[in-house]
Amino acid sequence: MAKRRFGVSISRDLADRLDELTKILDMDRSSLVEAALRSMIVEHAHYLVSHECSALIVLICSEETSISEVLMEFKDINITHLHDHKEARCNQIIIAAGQSTRIAKLYAKLNKVRKCRAKYVALHEEI
Ligand SMILES: [Zn+2]
Ligand SMILES: [Zn+2]
Structure with missing residues (x-):
């Protein structure tokens, strides 16, 4: 190539x-x-092409963080939310299913949460 x-x-x-x-x-x-x-x-x-998407978003925060306000803005997508702690870290797992553009917006918002980093993993291959 x-x-x-x-x-x-x-x-x-x-x-x-x-x-x-x-x-x-x-x-x-x-x-x-x-x-x-x-x-x-x-x-x-997965962000660029509009489709029905399912994705896993992992949010790793260095201090206790509440994302319930962010999640409230995304009632149009199906969300499963797990919240766990290991030592001082606050770990949250979001499984989202719905319109890809909305999931992309959720990911963008979570990426801006203070003292956190977000990782996006698509749960399907074909678009
Ligand atoms: Zn997708
Ligand atoms: Zn927490």
């Missing part, structure tokens, strides 16, 4: 971790970045 070169700027910390990972996985930097981008784009297709 034809390759295209382009320059990107990333934080030093992230670049160092990327280099570490290339050593551990015995991959060159370009192959690793290409694999990461490919996987990210496949996941993002």
